[in-house]
Amino acid sequence: MKGGMLTIFRKELARFFGDKRTALATILLPGLLIFAVYTFMGSALSSQFSVDEDFVPAVQAVNLPGSVSALAGQAGLDIQPAQDVEAAKALIQEEELDLLAVFPPDFDGQVAGYDVTSGAPAPAVELYYNSASVNSSAAYAQMAALLEGYETSLSNKFDVNPGDGTTYDLATQADTAGTLMSSMMPMLLMIFLFSGCMAAAPESIAGEKERGTIATLLITPLRRRDLALGKICALSIIALLSGLSSTIGTLLSMPTLMQMEGGVGAAYTPVHYLALCLIILSTVLFIVACISLISAFARTIKEAQTYVTPLMILAMVVGVTAMFGGGASPHLWAYFIPFYNSVQAMAGLFALELNWTHLLLTVGCNLAYTALGVWGLTRMFNSEKVMFQR
Amino acid sequence: MSDLILDVRGLHKSFRLSAKQQKIEKTKQKVKVAVNDLSFTAHRGEIFGLLGPNGAGKTTTLRMLATLIRPDAGDALVDGASIVKEPERVRERIGFLTSELKLEDCFTPNYLYDFFSHLHQVPAEVRGVRKQALFSRFGIDRFAEVKVADLSTGMKQKVSLVISIVHDPDIIIFDEPTNGLDVITAKVVTDFLQELRGRGKTVLVSTHIFSLVEKLCDRVGVIIDGAMALCGTLDEVCQGKSLEDRFFDLYVERMGEDA
Ligand SMILES: Nc1ncnc2c1ncn2[C@@H]1O[C@H](COP(=O)(O)OP(=O)(O)O)[C@@H](O)[C@H]1O
Ligand SMILES: [Mg+2]
Numbered sequence: 001m002k003g004g005m006l007t008i009f010r011k012e013l014a015r016f017f018g019d020k021r022t023a024l025a026t027i028l029l030p031g032l033l034i035f036a037v038y039t040f041m042g043s044a045l046s047s048q049f050s051v052d053e054d055f056v057p058a059v060q061a062v063n064l065p066g067s068v069s070a071l072a073g074q075a076g077l078d079i080q081p082a083q084d085v086e087a088a089k090a091l092i093q094e095e096e097l098d099l100l101a102v103f104p105p106d107f108d109g110q111v112a113g114y115d116v117t118s119g120a121p122a123p124a125v126e127l128y129y130n131s132a133s134v135n136s137s138a139a140y141a142q143m144a145a146l147l148e149g150y151e152t153s154l155s156n157k158f159d160v161n162p163g164d165g166t167t168y169d170l171a172t173q174a175d176t177a178g179t180l181m182s183s184m185m186p187m188l189l190m191i192f193l194f195s196g197c198m199a200a201a202p203e204s205i206a207g208e209k210e211r212g213t214i215a216t217l218l219i220t221p222l223r224r225r226d227l228a229l230g231k232i233c234a235l236s237i238i239a240l241l242s243g244l245s246s247t248i249g250t251l252l253s254m255p256t257l258m259q260m261e262g263g264v265g266a267a268y269t270p271v272h273y274l275a276l277c278l279i280i281l282s283t284v285l286f287i288v289a290c291i292s293l294i295s296a297f298a299r300t301i302k303e304a305q306t307y308v309t310p311l312m313i314l315a316m317v318v319g320v321t322a323m324f325g326g327g328a329s330p331h332l333w334a335y336f337i338p339f340y341n342s343v344q345a346m347a348g349l350f351a352l353e354l355n356w357t358h359l360l361l362t363v364g365c366n367l368a369y370t371a372l373g374v375w376g377l378t379r380m381f382n383s384e385k386v387m388f389q390r
Numbered sequence: 391m392s393d394l395i396l397d398v399r400g401l402h403k404s405f406r407l408s409a410k411q412q413k414i415e416k417t418k419q420k421v422k423v424a425v426n427d428l429s430f431t432a433h434r435g436e437i438f439g440l441l442g443p444n445g446a447g448k449t450t451t452l453r454m455l456a457t458l459i460r461p462d463a464g465d466a467l468v469d470g471a472s473i474v475k476e477p478e479r480v481r482e483r484i485g486f487l488t489s490e491l492k493l494e495d496c497f498t499p500n501y502l503y504d505f506f507s508h509l510h511q512v513p514a515e516v517r518g519v520r521k522q523a524l525f526s527r528f529g530i531d532r533f534a535e536v537k538v539a540d541l542s543t544g545m546k547q548k549v550s551l552v553i554s555i556v557h558d559p560d561i562i563i564f565d566e567p568t569n570g571l572d573v574i575t576a577k578v579v580t581d582f583l584q585e586l587r588g589r590g591k592t593v594l595v596s597t598h599i600f601s602l603v604e605k606l607c608d609r610v611g612v613i614i615d616g617a618m619a620l621c622g623t624l625d626e627v628c629q630g631k632s633l634e635d636r637f638f639d640l641y642v643e644r645m646g647e648d649a
Contacts, residue, residue, distance in 0.1 A: 007508040018496055212492035216553075219456050219491070221481045360451040384459040 004222045008230025012204060016238050026199045026238065030192065031245030038253035057098040057139030060088050065107040071150055077142065092130050098139035100128040112156070138335070186346040187319030188250055189243070189337070193280065194312050196242030197287045200235045202304035205295035214387060226375035228292075235288045236281075243284065268352070275349055275359050281365035283342040287315075289373025296380040299389065315339050322347040328358065335361040338369055393617065395561060395592050396455075400464035401425050402448050424450040426616040432609070433593055434560070437587050439607035440596040441514045441637065447616040448596035449488065452565050455594070456486035467558060482510070485555040488565035493540035493626040499530050499549045502538070503556060510557035516558070544575035551579065561588060563567070564595045568602060580606055600634045612637060614644045 017023050050154050059072075060082035082088045082100060091097035103125055104110060110123040124145060208214040217227060234253035291308050298304035318339040328348030335341040335358050345362040348355055379384045403425040407415065415422065425447040432438040440448045453455040453459045455466055457477035465472055471479035493502055503525075507517040527530040528548040533541060538549065547570075555562060567583065568576040583593050583606060597603060602611050604624065610633075619640045620627055628636050 003511065004509060007505065011505055014501070015494065015496055208494075211494070212490055215458060215495050216491040216493065217509070218458060219481055219484075219486045220506060220512070221478050222509045223478070388459065 004226035005230040005233075008217075008222070008227055009234045012231055012234030013237065015204075016200065027170035027241045027245055027378050029245075029288045030195065030242055030248075031249035034332075036089035038250065047348040051276070053136060055138065057135060057142065058096075058310055059099040059101065059139060060097060061101040061103065063103040063105050063107060064101070067102055068103070068147070068150065071146055075142070075146055077146070089128055092128055092136065095130060095133045095136065098129070098133070098136045099143055099262055101143060102126040102128070116155075138379075183323040183347070185250075185350050186322035186343040187316065189247060189346060190283075190315050190319035190356050191259065191345060193243040193284050194287055194315050195246070196239035197235065197284065197291050198305070198308060198312065199242055201288055201291040202295045202298070202308065204231060204300045204302045204305035205292050206298045207222060209298075209387065210300045214381075218381065218387065224381040225374065225378040227381055228374050232285065232288050232292055232374060232377070235292065236284045239284050239288055242280070243280065272349055272352070272354060275354060276346070278363050279345050279349070279359065281341055282363040282370070283387070285368040285370040286338060286342075286373070289370045289377070293376050293380065296377055296386060319343050328353060332357075332361070336365050337372070338366065341365055366384065392395040393434055395434050395469050396433055396438075396466065396594065398428060398430050398451075398455070398464075398466040399526040401428045401451060401454055401461045401466065402463040403447075403454060403459070403461055423616055425454070425461075428613070428616070428618050429464075430611045430618060430621050432561075432592050434592055435587055435590045437583060437593040437595065437606050439603040439610040440594070440613055441598070441600070441603050441610055441633075442596075442613035443598055443641075446598075446613040448598075448613055449565055450616075451613070452486070452488070452563050452594070452596055455480075456483055456563055457483060458486075465510065482557070483559055483561060485557070485559040486563045487551060487554040487563070487567075489569060491550065491554075492575050493538050493546070493550060493553065496537060498535050498537055499525070499541075499552075502549070502553055506553050507556045512557055520556065520558065524555075527582075528552060543570070544572055547571055547575060548578070551582070559591075561592045564593065566597055568597075568599070600632075600637065604633055612640055612642055617644075619644055 016026075056076070056078065059077060059079045061068075061079045062081055062082050062085060064081060069079065079101070082102075085100070085102065088097055088100040104123050105191060107123060107125070114120075114122060116122075127140055127143055130136040131140075205214075208217075218224075290311060291304075294307045294311070295301075295304040298307055321340065322343050329335075329344045329352065334344050341358075341362040345355075345358050348358060402423075404421050404423045405411075407417070407420055407422050407578075411422075412418065412420070428447070428451055430438070439571050440451065442448050450459070454461045455468065455473060457473050457480050460474065465474050467473075468480045469483045471483060497505070500521075503521050504517065507521075512520070525534060528551070530545070530549060530552060533545055538546060541549065562583070564583070567579050571579065580602070583595070586593055587608075595602075596607065607624060609621070609623050610627050612619040612627065620636075624633070627633070631639075
């Protein structure tokens with residue numbers, strides 16, 4: 001009886017979309033929130049770790065040698081002599097002063113007379129700064145670079161990447177985006193898809209048990225398998241829509257978050273998107289089947305959510321594996337393991353290394369596990385112990 | 391004699407009690423025998439009443455007949471279909487209604503009627519005609535587009551009743567039909583059950599209310615502690631006494647000192 005499945009499918013969607021507020025909250029809100037939060041985080045991050053362009057650090061020095069003074073003058077650093085070391089340190093703590101440089105007396109003379117091979121301690125410069133202040137950190141970096149430059153100029157034997165306009169990092173824009181995406185997106189997608197499933201499945205299955213409406217369905221000639229299939233299909237669609245909104249929100253906020261130019265998806269071809277859709281679809285079906293099974297076992301929605309939480313954490317942890325290990329797993333067995341297969345297949349995809357064997361294995365396994373889930377759910381709908389336990 | 395439509399043979403059902411349930415039931419037994427070798431028959435065009443106190447096993451019996459739960463032993467033929475071997479055929483033939491069967495709050499009576507008609511595979515033309523007749527019979531038409539959540543308890547009960555018979559079944563099984571209803575809705579329901587009998591349907595009700603049996607039932611089975619104490623026409627069971635007096639005679643007979 002195909003009709004029964006379709007009837008249930010339509011009812012589930014009607015129920016979900018009948019409640020406009022919940023539907024909007026489940027589908028649109030996650031995407032909007034993620035976009036807002038990530039964009040905010042991105043711009044907050046970039047403003048926090050950069051200083052104003054016309055920033056001039058306030059630097060004081062003790063025993064400032066003539067050589068360094070000259071270099072600082074060229075670099076546009078204005079260094080004042082320090083009156084009192086302790087007072088200057090206090091000022092740095094209060095963020096009134098950015099940097100204090102303490103040179104040994106007759107620094108230039110000591111440097112000139114120092115023999116590297118002698119083993120004696122080299123003349124030392126002490127730089128006091130405040131890492132809690134962005135300006136102070138910038139001043140420290142500027143001064144340290146200046147001094148290092150000075151040291152190099154004293155005994156230059158060779159240079160690494162002297163930087164006369166050559167680009168040494170040969171990664172293309174697509175590679176950089178791909179690496180970032182392949183480490184971030186699988187985990188984010190797992191979380192989004194899981195949350196989407198969480199929003200719909202416990203409500204629809206444990207909820208029906210809790211409210212006593214499932215028994216009304218079970219006394220009709222409706223086949224239990226049609227009930228299971230209809231529910232899983234409808235719930236998957238809801239979860240997909242919710243996951244889609246979160247994904248779009250993330251992709252749109254990615255450039256701001258990662259400080260990258262242009263859109264993120266530029267390097268991916270339609271084939272990549274098609275493959276991604278296949279993975280996501282099969283993963284959602286599998287997650288919905290899992291949560292449905294747990295929900296059918298639970299007596300109340302709350303109980304179902306409690307039971308599902310460890311599974312969600314597991315899925316997230318598995319998602320994190322994409323961040324390590326340098327790209328997708330080359331081993332075939334990895335693509336038989338639920339969750340892990342999806343994460344690895346996605347990681348490969350985002351890194352622009354599309355492997356059809358891995359992809360088809362992942363999708364096939366997910367579908368097979370889903371079928372197993374449907375069978376289990378059917379059995380549970382048939383079990384009076386599960387459906388009518390007190 | 392009218393022809394047999396329901397033939398219940400030796401039904402058994404016990405429940406394993408959890409520690410919590412043992413406390414509630416104040417028993418140390420791990421297993422509760424809810425229904426113990428129960429047999430009876432019902433015929434076309436009659437109202438059969440299962441009468442018994444709370445916990446006698448009435449609801450358990452009706453749930454077995456409705457195929458929600460499986461008997462441990464025994465079987466019943468519902469219009470020729472076995473509740474054990476052909477539960478789907480049984481479900482096509484019965485309308486089952488208990489207070490534990492709820493309707494989803496967010497839907498309207500109109501939507502639910504169509505939804506359950508689909509599940510019972512009622513043809514569209516038939517569905518329309520039937521829906522109109524039933525909705526106007528119970529005054530649901532004015533509330534057809536109101537969500538179940540916003541209906542009064544009485545109206546909800548009427549909608550549940552109508553939903554349970556979208557497929558015009560020959561056997562209607564009704565657990566405690568007037569429980570929790572105000573007198574007016576209760577009368578609407580009992581009148582309707584009599585009307586169904588008039589149309590040749592078989593009605594099986596369970597109740598602990600003597601007057602309901604006296605008013606409604608052609609035949610009655612008295613269930614005490616999961617077993618059939620006595621079964622027959624109302625006159626056969628009463629033997630000139632009131633039903634209430636006869637029941638307590640039987641009760642003392644069965645339960646002995648405890649009564
Ligand atoms: N699912 C169950 N688990 C454990 N005990 C049950 C269950 N269902 C019914 N019982 C027990 O079986 C007995 C009969 O219950 P029931 O059929 O509901 O009686 P009635 O409907 O006649 O009041 C009661 O003692 C009840 O507690
Ligand atoms: Mg009862």
